[in-house]
Each structure stands twice: as structure tokens, then as C-alpha cells.
Amino acid sequence: MIKIVTIIGARPQIIKAAALSRAIKNSFSDKIQEVIVHTGQHYDHNMSEVFFEELGIPKPNYNLNIGSLSHGKQTAKMIEGIEEILITENPQAIVLYGDTNSTLAGTIAASKIHVPIVHIEAGLRSFNKKMPEEINRIMCDHTSTLLFSPTQTGIKNLQKEGFDLGNKAPISNDNPGVFHCGDIMFDNSLYFSDIAEQKSDILSKFNLSNSNYILSTLHRNNNTDDPERLTAIFSSLIKISEKHHLKVILPLHPRTKKILAKNLSKDVYDKTINSEFIQIIEPVSFLEMIQLEKNASLVMTDSGGVQKEAYFFNKPVLVLRSESEWIEIIEVGAGIICDANENKILDSFQKLYQNKELKFDSIFGDGKAAEFICQKMLENFS
Ligand code: UD1
Ligand code: UDP
Numbered sequence: 311m312i313k314i315v316t317i318i319g320a321r322p323q324i325i326k327a328a329a330l331s332r333a334i335k336n337s338f339s340d341k342i343q344e345v346i347v348h349t350g351q352h353y354d355h356n357m358s359e360v361f362f363e364e365l366g367i368p369k370p371n372y373n374l375n376i377g378s379l380s381h382g383k384q385t386a387k388m389i390e391g392i393e394e395i396l397i398t399e400n401p402q403a404i405v406l407y408g409d410t411n412s413t414l415a416g417t418i419a420a421s422k423i424h425v426p427i428v429h430i431e432a433g434l435r436s437f438n439k440k441m442p443e444e445i446n447r448i449m450c451d452h453t454s455t456l457l458f459s460p461t462q463t464g465i466k467n468l469q470k471e472g473f474d475l476g477n478k479a480p481i482s483n484d485n486p487g488v489f490h491c492g493d494i495m496f497d498n499s500l501y502f503s504d505i506a507e508q509k510s511d512i513l514s515k516f517n518l519s520n521s522n523y524i525l526s527t528l529h530r531n532n533n534t535d536d537p538e539r540l541t542a543i544f545s546s547l548i549k550i551s552e553k554h555h556l557k558v559i560l561p562l563h564p565r566t567k568k569i570l571a572k573n574l575s576k577d578v579y580d581k582t583i584n585s586e587f588i589q590i591i592e593p594v595s596f597l598e599m600i601q602l603e604k605n606a607s608l609v610m611t612d613s614g615g616v617q618k619e620a621y622f623f624n625k626p627v628l629v630l631r632s633e634s635e636w637i638e639i640i641e642v643g644a645g646i647i648c649d650a651n652e653n654k655i656l657d658s659f660q661k662l663y664q665n666k667e668l669k670f671d672s673i674f675g676d677g678k679a680a681e682f683i684c685q686k687m688l689e690n691f692s
Pocket of ligand 2: 321322325527529561562592593594595596597599600612613614615616619
């Protein structure tokens with residue numbers, strides 16, 4: 311039996327962790343013991359608790375309740391808490407997801423006291439070091455012992471940064487193992503797709519029917535905190551929805567909700583609030599989100615996860631950022647990087663809306679990334 315400590319904190323990490331916990335429960339319960347630590351980075355019911363209930367994730371063994379603070383303070387408090395738990399639990403490895411401050415805190419705490427790091431979603435790069443996430447993921451990759459990349463692009467990025475892909479035993483953080491395993495979020499989307507259809511009534515709740523709406527999410531700090539960018543994005547949403555008589559469903563991240571009135575120009579704020587088409591709603595559960603993604607005509611987002619889920623469900627996506635880590639989606643033509651540029655957003659919408667030529671080839675694995683990761687952890691840490 312090996313013991314792993316899993317760190318979660320932000321919404322997408324909680325969702326990703328569901329896939330690993332499910333694989334352990336179904337296929338490795340006699341071989342892997344998982345101790346779950348929630349840093350408390352996200353804490354509203356609809357940003358955290360709702361996912362545990364709905365996705366069957368075991369209740370965290372520890373909750374550090376750190377909450378929202380500046381990057382430095384938040385990360386420092388998390389490091390302190392995680393270090394203490396690692397010393398108490400003495401696991402064979404720590405499992406870290408993605409690129410949030412919770413990931414960075416786990417990286418620093420574990421690497422200093424020589425607990426091997428397993429990084430899930432390794433190798434992704436935006437090549438934009440102004441993004442806090444780019445720093446977090448680089449730090450995590452370069453201290454990890456097992457790196458699991460969801461895409462071939464991720465593997466190539468790691469190779470360019472000097473990682474040896476030979477995977478010669480014994481692996482260590484000086485000789486890490488690098489594996490292409492597919493996307494753990496794809497595991498979840500496949501698994502929960504039918505369940506969402508049975509359990510979620512979100513479409514009838516908001517009077518939505520197949521393809522009569524756009525789904526949009528927005529939370530990146532460089533969009534929310536920049537009045538010009540935020541205004542350009544909302545102005546585009548208003549123009550598209552009015553021109554095409556399409557609803558826009560916008561489950562709004564609390565970060566964006568708090569700053570909307572302050573950072574949108576008065577004109578665009580008033581139009582948004584009074585729009586008959588734009589519907590701002592509270593963040594939804596994962597099953598509700600899947601239903602919204604599966605039935606939308608198109609997705610507009612600055613989220614990493616939502617970009618991919620749009621692709622999983624064969625929906626075109628406008629990426630409201632200047633780059634994407636999921637470059638395959640752009641390369642096959644199912645997504646366009648629009649930044650926060652109104653003309654580019656309007657023009658790209660014309661290209662992708664109701665475009666029947668788009669292809670959604672299989673890029674993100676076979677839905678069994680979590681089982682693969684468990685197997686490799688056993689091989690290397692037993
Ligand atoms: C974080 C991650 C980002 C990820 C996103 C997923 C970092 C640096 N960023 O960004 O990579 O894409 O999570 O959603 O780790 N807030 C609430 N309630 C909550 C959580 C947050 O009101 O439950 C508000 C607070 O005002 C907080 C703000 O949202 O200050 C930002 O939260 P934070 O966790 O710092 O960053 P995110 O933007 O959520
Ligand atoms: N998500 C959700 N409810 C919402 C918005 C997003 O369940 O209201 C899910 C979404 O389906 C995806 C994940 O949260 O699985 C993406 O998280 P987010 O956009 O917050 O972060 P990112 O992926 O950009 O790091």
C-alpha cells in the first residue's frame with residue numbers, strides 16, 4: 311500500500327481530483343491510500359462544496375481554510391499548512407494538479423522536505439510569464455518526480471526545457487519520469503455526460519433549448535482587472551447576442567461579479583444589466599455546466615477547462631485570451647484566439663457560429679488517464 315497526499319484548492323482542481331479518487335476507489339483501493347488536503351483557496355458553496363457532493367469526492371481529510379489573500383500571503387500560508395501535514399502523514403508522494411497557487415504551495419512545501427511530486431497537467435505553457443499560472447506550472451514541473459502531460463504539445467514543451475523522455479529507472483526529481491497520459495478532465499466529461507443529462511434540469515430552469523444560446527465564462531485576472539479589456543468583451547457579447555437574437559448564459563466567477571460595476575464602462579454595464587439576452591447567473595455545478603456545454607451553440611471563455619470541455623462536446627470556442635495552452639484546439643480550427651479584441655471576437659464568431667465544417671478529432675486521450683496515473687505511481691513508489 312502506498313500513501314499519497316492530494317492537494318486541491320481551486321474549482322478545477324476539485325473537479326479533476328474526482329477522476330483520480332474514482333479510479334482509486336474502483337481499481338486501486340487495496341494499493342493506494344489517498345489523503346485529501348483542501349487549501350481553502352476556493353470556499354463559496356458553489357465554488358467548492360457543490361462538487362464534493364455531486365461528483366462523489368471523499369471529504370477532505372484536512373482543510374486549511376486559507377481563503378482569498380494576495381499571492382504571497384496566500385501561498386505562504388498554504389506552504390506552512392501543507393508542510394505540517396506532509397510531516398505528519400509521511401506519504402510516498404504528493405499529487406498536484408494544474409497551475410494554481412495551491413499547486414505552487416504544494417510544490418515548495420514538498421520539494422524542500424523531499425516528498426516526491428506527481429504533477430498532473432504537466433508541460434502546458436502559455437509562454438506568458440505575466441500569468442501567475444505560468445510561473446506556478448514551471449516551478450511545479452521542474453521539481454516533480456512524475457510528470458503527466460495531457461497532450462503531445464505538453465511533452466514537446468518539456469523536452470525543449472531539457473526533460474529526458476527516456477524514463478529510465480530509478481526515477482527521482484533529478485531524473486524525472488515524463489508520461490503522455492491524456493486529459494484527466496476528459497475522463498470526467500465522459501463519465502459524467504449521461505449522468506448530467508439525467509440529473510440536471512438547468513436547461514428548463516433557464517428556458518434554454520438546443521443551440522439557442524451561447525455559453526460564456528470569464529475570470530482571468532488580466533480580463534477582470536483591466537477595464538478596457540472587460541468592456542471590450544462585454545460589448546462584444548451584447549453585439550453578438552442582439553444581432554443573432556441569441557441568449558448568452560454567463561455563470562459568473564465571484565472574482566468577475568465583484569468587479570463588474572467598477573470596471574465596465576457605464577454604457578456597457580447598463581446595457582449588460584438591462585439586456586434581454588445576457589443572463590448572468592451564479593456559478594453552476596459541474597453536472598449543470600456539462601449540460602450547458604453540451605447544448606450551447608458556441609462557447610466564449612477565458613477558462614482553460616471550459617475551452618477543452620467545449621471541444622469534448624464538439625462545440626466551437628472563442629478564446630478570450632491572447633494565447634492558449636490547448637493549442638491543438640486552435641490548430642484543428644475548432645477554436646480561435648480572440649484576445650479581448652472586439653473586432654476579432656465579432657469576426658471569429660462569424661467564422662465559427664453554425665459552421666458545419668468543423669472537426670473534433672480525438673486529441674485528449676481515451677478517458678482512462680486517471681487509471682494510467684495510478685498504475686505509474688504504483689510502479690514507481692511501491
Ligand atoms: C484561481 C487560479 C486560476 C484558476 C481559477 C479557477 C491562481 C493564481 N489562480 O483564480 O489559475 O483558473 O482559480 O477558477 O491560483 N472568490 C470568492 N469566492 C471563492 C473564491 C474566490 O469570492 O470561493 C473571489 C475572491 O474575491 C478572490 C477572487 O475571487 O480574491 C480570486 O480568487 P483566487 O482563488 O485568488 O483566484 P481565481 O481568479 O479564482
Ligand atoms: N465549471 C463549473 N461551473 C461553473 C464554471 C466552470 O463547474 O460555473 C467547471 C468547468 O466545467 C471546468 C472547470 O470548472 O470543469 C473550469 O474551471 P475554471 O474555469 O474556474 O478554471 P480554469 O480551468 O480556467 O483553471
